[in-house]
Amino acid sequence: MRSKTKGRLSRIGSYAIASSVGDHHSQPCITCTTFNILAPIYKRLNQKDPSCRESDYRAYWLTRNQRILDWLLCERSSIICLQEFWVGNEELVNIYEKRLGDAGYINFKLARTNNRGDGLLTAVRKDYFRVLNYREVLFNDCGDRVAQMLHVEVVAPFPECRSNDIHQEILIVNTHLLFPHDASLSIVRLHQVYKILQCVESYQKENKLSPLPIILCGDWNGSKRGHVYEFLRSQGFVSSYDTAHQYTDADAHKWVSHRNHRGNICGVDFIWLLNPISYRKLLKTSWSEAVFGMFKYLLRKASLTDKDAFAFLKDGNNCDYVTYSGFCEALRLLNLTGHKHGLTAEETVDLWVQADIDGNGVVDYEEFQQRIWNPWSEQRSEECDKLEDGKGDRKQTIGFSVKNAVLFPPEVEKGRWPEDYSLSDHARLTVVFSPIRMPCSQLTT
Known part of the structure; x- marks a missing residue:
């Protein structure tokens, strides 16, 4: 009975992906x-006993993780990014490394x-990629979170990648x-997101790389309504799943990917894509906009209008302007500074410099x-506009179009969480990308 169920679910979960991949010789x-x-x-x-964990029962965690590997190896994605991988258990690590390695992954x-x-x-198929470099990002913050970055070269025989005058490389990031x-x-x-993009930016400068496709994968613990989402979009990233289904911000309720420990269902798992033609603002500009966006959110949450907010920033002075001391006090009152997880003094100064446009x-x-x-209404750089108008640097490179994206189990694509799903408390997201030629943008530094 179990094998029949597994076969049925496999067909449901893999059908859209298989049909998208199609004929490997033609596309x-x-x-x-x-x-x-x-x-x-x-x-x-046991919900009544939080101390009772699966890790205490080898048969349970072993069976579940073997099922996870069965799914992954059945789908055989070119790139696999896993979060909450139990690195502390040597037996489990060896199982994943053995089965993925035997299937042709590094x-x-x-x-x-x-x-x-x-x-x-993070695992990539050897028949698709050659790994050029690998970097680890340690945030060393209160969450002890980390990220991985792989720089890979496409080695599969894609027609788009056969010319010697175009880039054939990708940056892949996995994080939680x-x-x-x-x-x-x-x-x-x-x-955390800022540090990831700083690492990517510095790596590109260090290796003198032109803009190339960047794929950010992971559990972002934030939805389409959050500040991280807006920050990444301001940098030119798009949510691959939303792109595939032509969803807008108003469609945030249409899919979920996680049922958290509070019992809430939400969409937090993303595969972000930045194409070489979509590079937009300098990172520092987008960062300041993101923080100011959070600033505005907190003020509006307190039911303040724009004029009320301006008065709040003035900190009681009778002038028609905000001083640096008033600005700092407002950040403190909004809990953005004054604690170990808040903005640093240097970041506060940088924000002030961004806000004081005329420098007076x-x-x-x-x-x-x-x-x-x-903060998000500022026009994109003149150089980006030139690129979209067909002007500027037209150097050709490789990018990706999003051909399809599938969440499994299928119920989550309709905003529901199935009670009989036990593989994880997250859905699995798979995206199909087609390599395409496109012009390469270039931001000045």
């Missing part, structure tokens, strides 16, 4: 899967800091951001509107 594709597999040390077996694992027990595993247990930790998650030492109402109250 080969790259597939990418991200999956938080719920570490046994966190899986509760694997990289990374534990969270401070011996948390779980971490990340902090769960926002309280409002003060939202800035931590924004910091104060922020007037017009500057407040432009940089703080409406």
Whole structure:
């Protein structure tokens, strides 16, 4: 009976992916899967006894993880990114490395800091990629979170990648951001994404790389309504699943990917894509916009209008401008500074410099509107506009179109969480990418 059920579910979960990949000779594709597999040390077996965990019962965690591997090897994605991988258990690590290795994958694992027990595993198929470099990002923050970055070269015989005058490389990132247990930790998650993009940016500069496709995978512990989502979009990233299904921000309720420990269902697992033609603003500009976006959210949550917010920033002075001291006090009152997880003094100064457009030492109402109250409305750089208008640098490179994206179990694609799903507390997301030629943008530094 169990084998019949498994076969039925396999057909349901793999049909859309298989049909998208299609004829490998006429239109080969790259597939990418991200999956938080719920570490046994966190899986509760008895809701009335939180100390009863799956990790204490070898038969349970072994069976479940063998099933996870069965699914992964049945799908055989080109790229596999796992979160909550139980790196602290040598037997489990050996099982994954053996089965993935035998199936033709090269694997990289990374534990969270401070011996948390779980971490990340990223695997890529040897017949699709040659690994050029591997970097680890340790956030060393309150969540002990980490990220992995792989720089790979496409070696599969894609027609688009046969020319010597175009780039054939990809940056792949796998991460698991902090769960926002309280409002003060939202800035931590924004910091984590900023550090990832800083690492990517510095790596590209260090190796003198032109813009190339970047795929960010993982459990972002935040939805389409969050600050991390807006931050990544401001950098040119798109949510592959939403792109495949032509979803807008208004469609956030249409899919979920996680039932958290509070029993809430939400969409937090993403595969983000940044194409070479989509590189937009300088990272520091987007970072300041993201923080100001959080600033505005907190003020609006307190039912403040733009004029009320400007008065709040003035900190009681009777002038028509905001001083640096008033700005700092407002950040402190909003819990964005003044604690170990908040903005640093240097970051606060950088924000002030961004807000004080004319550099006269104060922020007037017009500057407040432009940089703080409406941070996402600033026009993209002139260079990006030129690229979209067909001007500027037209150097050809390889990018990706999103051909399809599937969440499993299928119920989550309709915003429901099935009670009989026991593989994890997260859904598995797989995206199909088609390599295409496209012009390459270039931001000045």
